[in-house]
Structures are given as structure tokens and as C-alpha cells.
Amino acid sequence: MDLIKSLLDHINYVGSVTLFVIGLYTVLTHSNLLKKVIGINIMETSIFLFFVSIGYISGGKTPIIYPGTEDVYYVNPLPSTLILTGIVVALSITVYSLSLIMRLYKEYGTLDMDKIMEIRSETQDE
Amino acid sequence: MKKIIFGLLLSGLLFILISGILEMPALGSLDNQSYNEVTHYYIENSIKDTNAPNMVSAIMTDYRFFDTLGETIVLFTAITVVISVRIIGVGKSHYLKGD
Amino acid sequence: MDDLIVKVISKIIIPFMQVFGIFVILHGHLSPGGGFAGGAILGASLILLTLAFGLNDAKKKMPHSMSKLVETGSILLIISLGLFSILNGYNFLTNGASGFNLGKTGEIISAGFIPIATLAIGLKVGSTLITLFHTIIEED
Numbered sequence: 446m447d448l449i450k451s452l453l454d455h456i457n458y459v460g461s462v463t464l465f466v467i468g469l470y471t472v473l474t475h476s477n478l479l480k481k482v483i484g485i486n487i488m489e490t491s492i493f494l495f496f497v498s499i500g501y502i503s504g505g506k507t508p509i510i511y512p513g514t515e516d517v518y519y520v521n522p523l524p525s526t527l528i529l530t531g532i533v534v535a536l537s538i539t540v541y542s543l544s545l546i547m548r549l550y551k552e553y554g555t556l557d558m559d560k561i562m563e564i565r566s567e568t569q570d571e
Numbered sequence: 572m573k574k575i576i577f578g579l580l581l582s583g584l585l586f587i588l589i590s591g592i593l594e595m596p597a598l599g600s601l602d603n604q605s606y607n608e609v610t611h612y613y614i615e616n617s618i619k620d621t622n623a624p625n626m627v628s629a630i631m632t633d634y635r636f637f638d639t640l641g642e643t644i645v646l647f648t649a650i651t652v653v654i655s656v657r658i659i660g661v662g663k664s665h666y667l668k669g670d
Numbered sequence: 671m672d673d674l675i676v677k678v679i680s681k682i683i684i685p686f687m688q689v690f691g692i693f694v695i696l697h698g699h700l701s702p703g704g705g706f707a708g709g710a711i712l713g714a715s716l717i718l719l720t721l722a723f724g725l726n727d728a729k730k731k732m733p734h735s736m737s738k739l740v741e742t743g744s745i746l747l748i749i750s751l752g753l754f755s756i757l758n759g760y761n762f763l764t765n766g767a768s769g770f771n772l773g774k775t776g777e778i779i780s781a782g783f784i785p786i787a788t789l790a791i792g793l794k795v796g797s798t799l800i801t802l803f804h805t806i807i808e809e810d
Contacts, residue, residue: 451593458595466584502603508614512775523609547657620766621766622782623775628698
């Protein structure tokens with residue numbers, strides 16, 4: 446049909462949006478703190494896939510210029526360069542949230558979000 | 572019960588996003604949004620300005636070196652934050668009872 | 671962990687990993703790779719050393735005093751390359767137009783300060799990964 450052919454032409458954007466929704470479902474549904482960090486990582490990976498696959502030219506070569514070749518089409522090097530900075534920022538966010546989770550475990554003794562809320566609401570009622 | 576409601580809401584979100592994505596140009600066509608005159612300048616004049624064949628490395632460390640310097644500072648800040656959360660201010664916990 | 675197979679195999683593989691990481695860093699302007707990928711390979715080889723042999727042995731190989739010097743020295747090296755262009759009269763961080771010689775295409779020592787910048791970035795990323803791993807896995 447026309448719809449299936451159109452979906453197969455934009456297969457990379459459809460994959461990126463599906464990964465984003467799967468990551469969002471993981472963050473909202475589980476109550477363990479470590480699974481929420483994994484869900485945030487899946488969402489960041491989907492955005493990287495969306496951005497890098499914009500620059501693809503069908504029939505293009507790797508963007509490395511060998512001397513003595515006539516002009517061919519090169520794949521766009523600009524989105525790949527901008528995403529390298531984004532990957533490092535994603536790593537920093539994951540490391541910071543993991544170290545905060547370690548301090549939370551020492552304070553409350555559990556990693557479950559509902560139980561932490563119960564412990565905090567008990568001591569504030571007194 | 573909570574999972575079913577979230578599943579229905581997120582399927583609606585998936586439907587809206589896919590119907591918005593089908594308007595973009597197909598994968599690998601030449602009339603991309605990002606294949607404009609900036610990319611043409613980088614492809615044609617990259618060997619003349621810097622003698623580096625690798626275009627991604629030449630863009631990242633010559634044309635746009637300021638962003639790479641800022642990102643190096645982000646890495647440095649990440650180490651400072653992790654060490655300061657782990658070591659400074661460790662004491663007894665207020666919420667755990669016993670020992 | 672105290673496993674005999676992991677210790678014997680990682681004694682064979684770790685030097686090859688480090689040579690490969692240094693190769694990817696040094697040929698950053700000639701072939702795919704660059705600073706960040708090579709630094710990640712170097713950091714991964716030191717993480718394998720920590721996992722196979724325990725934390726005390728790995729801390730003797732890469733103590734905190736050495737990683738302090740590598741971290742701060744890399745950023746100061748990049749900033750001093752930029753100030754070198756200001757002393758010649760051009761903008762901050764200019765490569766070809768302000769006096770660095772460009773050389774022939776295709777050799778390792780060519781293209782201005784691009785090999786020096788790639789080396790600084792690669793060493794910094796490797797040192798960051800191993801410092802974060804030692805800080806998180808330490809228990810008191």
C-alpha cells in the first residue's frame with residue numbers, strides 16, 4: 446500500500462520515535478531508581494540516532510578525501526561532529542545520577558521510590 | 572491498572588509523532604534540509620585550509636574548536652562533582668534506626 | 671574477582687588494546703577515529719585491568735597523583751595553543767593563518783596543531799574514565 450511504502454522510506458525516523466516512547470514508558474512505570482536511569486539512557490540514544498541519520502546520502506562515500514579521486518558525493522560530516530559533544534554530556538548525566546543514588550542508599554537503606562516517600566512522610570508528621 | 576493507562580496514552584503519543592514524521596524527506600535523498608551551503612564550503616575547502624584528509628576531525632579541531640574546548644570542561648566538571656558528592660559530608664544517617 | 675582464566679587472558683590482551691588505542695589517537699587526522707574514540711579504548715583497557723586483578727593492584731599502576739597531572743595538563747596545553755595565536759596577532763585558536771606550518775598531506779606530522787590537540791583530548795578522556803571508575807567502586 447501507499448502507507449507501508451511511506452513507512453519503509455522513513456524507517457530510521459520511525460525507529461528513533463519508537464525507541465523514545467519505549468524509554469518514556471520505562472521511566473514512568475517502574476518504581477526502582479536504577480531502572481529509571483536506564484530509561485533516560487534509552488531516550489538519549491534515540492535522539493542521537495535521529496540526528497545522525499539525517500545526514501545520509503544514498504550512494505555517498507565516507508568523508509575522507511583520498512588524493513587523486515574525481516568528485517563523488519560525500520556523506521554529510523556535520524551532524525556526526527555535533528553529536529560527539531552530546532554523547533559526552535549524556536555520559537556526565539548518567540555518572541552524576543548514579544553517584545546520587547549511592548548516597549540515597551546510604552541514607553534510606555532502600556532503592557524503591559514508594560518506600561522512600563513513605564519514610565520521608567513518616568518523619569515529617571512528627 | 573496503571574500500566575494499561577500509560578500504555579494507551581503512549582500509543583496515542585506514538586501515533587501523533589509518526590504522523591508528523593511522514594512529512595519529512597525520504598532517507599538518503601539529495602534535497603535534504605541539512606545539505607546546504609555550509610556543508611558545501613566544508614567539503615570543497617577543507618584540504619586547502621588544513622591539510623587533514625579526515626573531514627570530521629578537521630571540522631572538530633579546526634573550524635569549531637571552541638565547542639570541543641567547552642566539552643573538555645564538561646568532562647572536568649563531571650569528575651569534580653562525583654568526588655565532591657562521595658567524600659565531602661559523609662556522616663550518620665538520620666532516617667535509619669538502630670546501630 | 672579471583673578467576674585464573676580471566677587473569678591469564680587479560681595479561682595477553684591488555685598490551686594489544688593499548689597499542690591499538692594509541693594508534694587510533696595518533697592517526698586521528700588520517701583515518702576514522704579521532705580523540706574521543708581512542709581515549710575510550712585506552713580507558714577500557716585500564717578498566718579491564720581493575721576488574722581482573724583487584725583494586726589495590728590497579729591503584730599502583732594508575733595512582734591519583736598521576737591522573738591529577740594528566741587532567742589539568744591537557745586543558746592547560748589546549749589553552750596555551752590558543753594563546754600562542756593571540757601573540758602572533760590573529761584570533762584565539764587559529765590554525766593555518768597564524769604561523770603553524772601545514773606540511774604535506776598524508777603524513778603524521780602535518781596539519782598545524784591538529785595532532786597535538788587530538789593527543790590532549792585522547793589522554794584526557796582515558797584519564798577521566800579510569801578516575802570515575804576508581805571513585806565509584808571504592809568502599810570504605
